Amino acid sequence: MSSRTDSICTTCPYCGVGCGVKARVANNEVIAVEGDTNHPANRGQLCIKGANLAATTAVTGRLKQPQIAGKPTDWDTALDLVAGRFNAVITEHGPEAVAFYLSGQLLTEDYYVANKLMKGFLGSANVDTNSRLCMASAVAAHKRAFGEDVVPCDYTDLEEADLVVLVGSNMAWAHPVVYQRLAVARELHGTRVVVVDPRVTPTCEIADLHLALNPGSDIDLFNALLTHLSDNSHIDHSFIDKHTEGWEETRDQADISITQTSAATGLTEHDLVNFLNWFAATDRVVTVFSQGVNQSSRGTDKANAIINCHLATGRIGRVGCGPFSITGQPNAMGGREVGGMASQLAAHMDFDADSIERIRRFWQAPNVASAPGLKAVDMFQALEEGKVKVIWIMGTNPAVSLPDSESVRRALAACPTVVVSDCTAATDTNVYADILLPAQGWGEKDGSVTNSERFVSRQRRLLPPSGDAMPDWWILCQVAARMGFAEAFNYANPAQIFAEHAQLSAFENNGERLFNLSHLAGQTEDEYDNMRPNRWPKARPFADARFSTPNRRARFIPIKNKPIKNESSGQNTGMLLLNTGRYRDQWHTMTRTGSVADLFQDSWLPALQIHPTDAAKRNIKNGDVVQVENHLGHVRLIADVTTDVKPGNLFAPIHWNDQFSGRANICQVIASVTDPISGQPDSKQARVNCRSIEAPLRIRLATTQGVSAETLDKAELQFWARIPGPGMTFLELAGTELSPILSLLDTCDMVTLEAVEHFRALGRIADQPAWLLFSTGAYCNLPSWRHLHALLTAETEDWRRLSSTPPGEVDTSRCVCTCFQVTERTIQQTIMAGVDSVAVLGETLSCGTNCGSCRHELQKLVNKHATKKLVAAV
Numbered sequence: 001m002s003s004r005t006d007s008i009c010t011t012c013p014y015c016g017v018g019c020g021v022k023a024r025v026a027n028n029e030v031i032a033v034e035g036d037t038n039h040p041a042n043r044g045q046l047c048i049k050g051a052n053l054a055a056t057t058a059v060t061g062r063l064k065q066p067q068i069a070g071k072p073t074d075w076d077t078a079l080d081l082v083a084g085r086f087n088a089v090i091t092e093h094g095p096e097a098v099a100f101y102l103s104g105q106l107l108t109e110d111y112y113v114a115n116k117l118m119k120g121f122l123g124s125a126n127v128d129t130n131s132r133l134c135m136a137s138a139v140a141a142h143k144r145a146f147g148e149d150v151v152p153c154d155y156t157d158l159e160e161a162d163l164v165v166l167v168g169s170n171m172a173w174a175h176p177v178v179y180q181r182l183a184v185a186r187e188l189h190g191t192r193v194v195v196v197d198p199r200v201t202p203t204c205e206i207a208d209l210h211l212a213l214n215p216g217s218d219i220d221l222f223n224a225l226l227t228h229l230s231d232n233s234h235i236d237h238s239f240i241d242k243h244t245e246g247w248e249e250t251r252d253q254a255d256i257s258i259t260q261t262s263a264a265t266g267l268t269e270h271d272l273v274n275f276l277n278w279f280a281a282t283d284r285v286v287t288v289f290s291q292g293v294n295q296s297s298r299g300t301d302k303a304n305a306i307i308n309c310h311l312a313t314g315r316i317g318r319v320g321c322g323p324f325s326i327t328g329q330p331n332a333m334g335g336r337e338v339g340g341m342a343s344q345l346a347a348h349m350d351f352d353a354d355s356i357e358r359i360r361r362f363w364q365a366p367n368v369a370s371a372p373g374l375k376a377v378d379m380f381q382a383l384e385e386g387k388v389k390v391i392w393i394m395g396t397n398p399a400v401s402l403p404d405s406e407s408v409r410r411a412l413a414a415c416p417t418v419v420v421s422d423c424t425a426a427t428d429t430n431v432y433a434d435i436l437l438p439a440q441g442w443g444e445k446d447g448s449v450t451n452s453e454r455f456v457s458r459q460r461r462l463l464p465p466s467g468d469a470m471p472d473w474w475i476l477c478q479v480a481a482r483m484g485f486a487e488a489f490n491y492a493n494p495a496q497i498f499a500e501h502a503q504l505s506a507f508e509n510n511g512e513r514l515f516n517l518s519h520l521a522g523q524t525e526d527e528y529d530n531m532r533p534n535r536w537p538k539a540r541p542f543a544d545a546r547f548s549t550p551n552r553r554a555r556f557i558p559i560k561n562k563p564i565k566n567e568s569s570g571q572n573t574g575m576l577l578l579n580t581g582r583y584r585d586q587w588h589t590m591t592r593t594g595s596v597a598d599l600f601q602d603s604w605l606p607a608l609q610i611h612p613t614d615a616a617k618r619n620i621k622n623g624d625v626v627q628v629e630n631h632l633g634h635v636r637l638i639a640d641v642t643t644d645v646k647p648g649n650l651f652a653p654i655h656w657n658d659q660f661s662g663r664a665n666i667c668q669v670i671a672s673v674t675d676p677i678s679g680q681p682d683s684k685q686a687r688v689n690c691r692s693i694e695a696p697l698r699i700r701l702a703t704t705q706g707v708s709a710e711t712l713d714k715a716e717l718q719f720w721a722r723i724p725g726p727g728m729t730f731l732e733l734a735g736t737e738l739s740p741i742l743s744l745l746d747t748c749d750m751v752t753l754e755a756v757e758h759f760r761a762l763g764r765i766a767d768q769p770a771w772l773l774f775s776t777g778a779y780c781n782l783p784s785w786r787h788l789h790a791l792l793t794a795e796t797e798d799w800r801r802l803s804s805t806p807p808g809e810v811d812t813s814r815c816v817c818t819c820f821q822v823t824e825r826t827i828q829q830t831i832m833a834g835v836d837s838v839a840v841l842g843e844t845l846s847c848g849t850n851c852g853s854c855r856h857e858l859q860k861l862v863n864k865h866a867t868k869k870l871v872a873a874v
């Protein structure tokens with residue numbers, strides 16, 4: 001790579017918004033990133049995760065060399081072994097005994113090669129992806145209604161709509177840049193926003209109406225909407241007659257009264273009627289749905305209940321209208337395009353005889369899979385039952401992210417051969433790998449991704465590979481060649497793979513499939529290298545009201561109102577309903593964001609949101625260590641007592657795992673209940689108990705020495721969490737005795753300043769401060785890690801002064817606005833000095849003016865402290 005400074009346009013690897021990123025690279029280092037002002041998805045904006053991308057390109061924690069049974073080896077040996085194991089299992093047990101488990105983090109070219117190898121040459125469709133956990137229900141619903149998995153909207157529709165309904169979507173945190181686009185549109189045009197979510201989330205900041213419905217009652221709500229539209233003559237009969245089928249039966253099955261809906265959803269009739277009237281009276285309506293809809297045992301039905309309302313009003317295929325599924329992962333859409341899921345064949349084709357034959361001719365493939373394969377949850381169950389004997393996991397962490405993670409770990413332990421290709425060395429899944437293959441990470445890879453609005457964008461190489469890491473497509477091609485398929489996998493670069501992918505989308509496609517990249521199929525390598533974001537199809541989907549079904553009519557899907565199934569309930573009496581989701585600054589299982597200290601500033605612990613009524617019943621106080629448990633296992637989290645969740649409901653983040661905390665992987669208590677159509681797990685409604693754990697000793701500690709997860713596990717602690725910091729590690733510990741904690745630090749000479757229970761201590765190595773420990777009996781009195789960092793990096797004598805500074809003189813509060821490093825105390829002081837709005841806080845301190853993700857928090861602080869100021873004045 002060049003030694004001068006280069007500015008390279010690429011794409012953010014985190015969420016389905018698919019923001020364009022401009023990276024400045026010098027001396028093989030990413031020195032800065034900024035939003036690409038020319039990218040249509042983000043127009044120059046980035047959220048806090050995207051803005052911190054440069055920090056994730058550091059080579060620490062990378063897997064750099066192939067390994068067999070934990071021992072380093074060379075590529076040839078590792079690839080020969082992978083190919084040999086796959087060949088041997090297929091020969092002895094047939095193709096159904098092998099499986100690939102892929103990731104929405106892979107590039108389209110990687111996905112294409114994996115899908116082609118498994119479905120065209122190995123003869124099995126056992127190729128599924130972690131996107132199954134994210135949007136499989138939306139895919140199934142699109143196929144049922146439209147005949148093809150096509151998202152009918154784009155982000156500009158959110159700006160053109162007069163009403164935006166956000167269902168099961170905490171967009172402010174999960175898709176921050178799109179949220180900002182909507183927030184700006186609302187400011188400019190007065191767009192009405194309705195949030196449908198059992199929880200109060202940061203997205204509610206822009207809600208004109210928050211419908212905090214009972215978990216799982218979405219179908220009742222949207223069937224009530226369909227009933228209301230029909231009963232009050234808000235139906236587009238012309239559209240229904242000319243372009244759809246199944247209306248009468250769908251209308252009849254949806255029938256539900258306002259009173260019944262109110263009882264089912266827990267919403268007041270007043271709020272319900274408001275929503276129904278707003279939807280009925282507004283021509284331009286977009287209904288966004290995301291994981292809150294998809295991750296359900298009736299996710300497909302829920303999505304179709306939403307789509308039914310848009311078909312009934314003809315609000316689809318037009319500007320500012322439509323049902324809009326937003327994907328979680330950066331390239332979930334690219335995976336859908338190539339068919340990298342067990343339920344599709346390839347390029348939006350299914351397992352019908354014509355498609356199988358077409359694929360056979362195009363790929364010149366000897367052994368095309370003839371039926372769908374194992375979906376994610378079934379795949380790991382087959383592993384545990386011994387039906388699948390070799391699995392190759394690429395770029396994902398199923399030991400953390402799949403439901404009932406203990407059974408997934410048992411399955412991995414039982415499988416004779418587990419191959420994992422990843423860019424990260426230490427993950428909970430890598431522990432089970434017989435063969436580890438180092439894959440290139442973001443910044444090293446070259447290829448393309450497709451975002452939620454169908455823009456295909458280039459992800460470009462910025463840096464040389466770390467160690468021996470190789471692109472995933474290359475690893476797959478090498479294995480394919482060793483299995484005897486060299487000719488079909490003889491690609492020299494991703495441009496050739498993309499060209500073939502585009503050609504397949506166009507092959508014998510006479511308009512039956514809207515997914516058609518024919519305009520990109522003849523690109524030269526230079527044209528591919530310089531490809532600008534490119535959306536398919538060129539025209540707005542369904543603008544001509546012709547759908548991808550055989551008779552070109554959209555299908556209404558009759559959806560019955562019936563109770564939600566949830567088999568994780570066991571003895572339901574007295575149990576609470578656990579919802580799961582994301583934090584603002586973390587991504588998935590933290591394999592990338594977990595290495596960036598700044599991304600822990602807002603939330604650094606896995607917290608359990610619990611309503612004050614439920615907390616009081618269980619004698620749980622804010623900050624307590626709590627155990628969440630059911631028949632599957634238990635996890636330990638820190639209590640956050642809040643009215644943001646309804647009584648009877650809990651919420652916990654999905655991110656934490658064994659690398660970052662002792663036992664906080666929430667999927668341990670999520671049952672493997674799936675939607676019968678999409679196979680997507682129900683990750684939003686686990687039945688659990690929870691109780692407080694005695695842990696009187698609360699310690700926050702900063703150390704310049706590494707402390708491994710293994711060491712922390714061995715200490716007899718009630719809770720631990722580990723946070724990486726600049727040049728140091730921060731630990732949050734809770735226990736009953738001090739000695740196990742001090743044993744973690746026994747290499748240091750310790751200096752004790754005060755007595756146990758409320759003491760501070762500094763440890764030195766070779767007379768240099770090596771760790772600093774604060775202990776109190778209460779969680780809330782502990783200093784922030786920013787304070788610990790300042791102390792441990794202070795001049796030796798200064799730390800004594802700083803650590804004994806009376807409370808109030810040092811700003812120990814947490815950082816609310818990570819973009820501009822504005823702390824809670826500064827914000828509080830500014831409010832008390834007279835600032836009474838988020839807008840003026842932004843003008844004064846800049847907080848909330850970049851990614852905007854903290855605006856909800858800022859509003860809460862304004863409400864809290866402005867009221868205090870008022871009371872003080874009275």
Ligand code: SF4
Nearest residue numbers: 012014015019047050
């Ligand atoms: Fe990346 Fe999503 Fe943030 Fe955009 S909104 S910068 S794609 S994480």
